[in-house]
Amino acid sequence: MKLSEGVEWGLHCGVLLGFVGPDASLPTARLAEYHGVPGAYLAKHLQAMSRAGILESVQGPGGGYRLARPAADITVLEVVEAIDGRESAFQCAEIRRRGPSARPAREYRVPCSIHSLMNRADEAWREELRRVSLADLMGQVVAGASPKGLEQGARWMQEVLK
Amino acid sequence: MKLSEGVEWGLHCGVLLGFVGPDASLPTARLAEYHGVPGAYLAKHLQAMSRAGILESVQGPGGGYRLARPAADITVLEVVEAIDGRESAFQCAEIRRRGPSARPAREYRVPCSIHSLMNRADEAWREELRRVSLADLMGQVVAGASPKGLEQGARWMQEVLK
Numbered sequence: 001m002k003l004s005e006g007v008e009w010g011l012h013c014g015v016l017l018g019f020v021g022p023d024a025s026l027p028t029a030r031l032a033e034y035h036g037v038p039g040a041y042l043a044k045h046l047q048a049m050s051r052a053g054i055l056e057s058v059q060g061p062g063g064g065y066r067l068a069r070p071a072a073d074i075t076v077l078e079v080v081e082a083i084d085g086r087e088s089a090f091q092c093a094e095i096r097r098r099g100p101s102a103r104p105a106r107e108y109r110v111p112c113s114i115h116s117l118m119n120r121a122d123e124a125w126r127e128e129l130r131r132v133s134l135a136d137l138m139g140q141v142v143a144g145a146s147p148k149g150l151e152q153g154a155r156w157m158q159e160v161l162k
Numbered sequence: 163m164k165l166s167e168g169v170e171w172g173l174h175c176g177v178l179l180g181f182v183g184p185d186a187s188l189p190t191a192r193l194a195e196y197h198g199v200p201g202a203y204l205a206k207h208l209q210a211m212s213r214a215g216i217l218e219s220v221q222g223p224g225g226g227y228r229l230a231r232p233a234a235d236i237t238v239l240e241v242v243e244a245i246d247g248r249e250s251a252f253q254c255a256e257i258r259r260r261g262p263s264a265r266p267a268r269e270y271r272v273p274c275s276i277h278s279l280m281n282r283a284d285e286a287w288r289e290e291l292r293r294v295s296l297a298d299l300m301g302q303v304v305a306g307a308s309p310k311g312l313e314q315g316a317r318w319m320q321e322v323l324k
Contacts, residue, residue: 001165002253034261035261087164091165121290125283146269146270149269152262152263152264
């Protein structure tokens with residue numbers, strides 16, 4: 001079971017764009033440069049976040065992406081689902097309906113208990129990610145980052161946005 | 163993000179072997195027949211469950227697999243981890259250390275907040291699966307199954323085990 005590597009990229013881009021704020025934007029190439037990831041692959045994930053209403057693209061010179069809503073209103077789960085989809089990790093093939101104990105479909109009135117349990121676990125996973133917003137992550141980044149790293153990041157951003 | 167289809171197979175086999183009990187066993191071919199799944203693939207998952215101490219194999223004619231411990235002592239998480247591994251779905255590539263704000267490794271004293279959050283979500287998922295045993299699933303199967311399906315399953319088992 002593996003999430004797309006794009007989940008890490010998309011979350012970091014969301015946090016960086018949170019710092020950029022609503023009055024500026026960053027193009028894909030700059031977001032790729034900042035995170036040291038390939039632009040062509042990143043573009044696909046940014047487009048998915050845009051389709052999901054997390055990012056919006058600003059046209060024209062100096063255009064790029066910005067958050068479509070305040071960072072406090074965007075949950076980590078939204079970013080994860082935009083990039084990795086909403087499907088549960090457990091795909092039930094209903095094998096209980098096969099073999100010598102198989103019965104007509106109408107007799108399976110209760111959902112498979114294994115399937116129900118896996119759905120509960122999936123929901124617990126999503127609930128953890130629903131509780132945290134991009135703004136929360138921004139706060140944790142500021143609290144945890146090396147002061148010199150923050151300074152370098154801020155200088156890069158001033159350079160790029162001017 | 164997808165779990166191996168073997169997770170569903172392994173859990174159903176664990177439940178069926180719980181009903182078979184400690185004094186009998188079922189060979190791979192019978193477990194495959196009962197669940198309508200390919201024996202060669204199922205064999206791989208049963209071996210993984212055996213290596214994990216969930217199943218034990220009984221040698222000789224009439225041999226096969228049985229649960230290595232009482233069904234109440236085997237959690238769903240154990241079966242899931244035996245088949246799908248213990249790795250978190252989120253693989254952190256530490257991209258925060260790249261690009262223009264990169265700093266020497268010693269300055270990253272706090273774990274990446276994204277990584278920590280994804281680990282918490284992963285643990286919430288595992289905790290749901292740790293709370294439920296194969297014996298719990300057996301009870302839910304009996305409570306939810308069609309009476310005729312149970313009867314057919316019991317008849318098959320008597321036939322196969324005699």
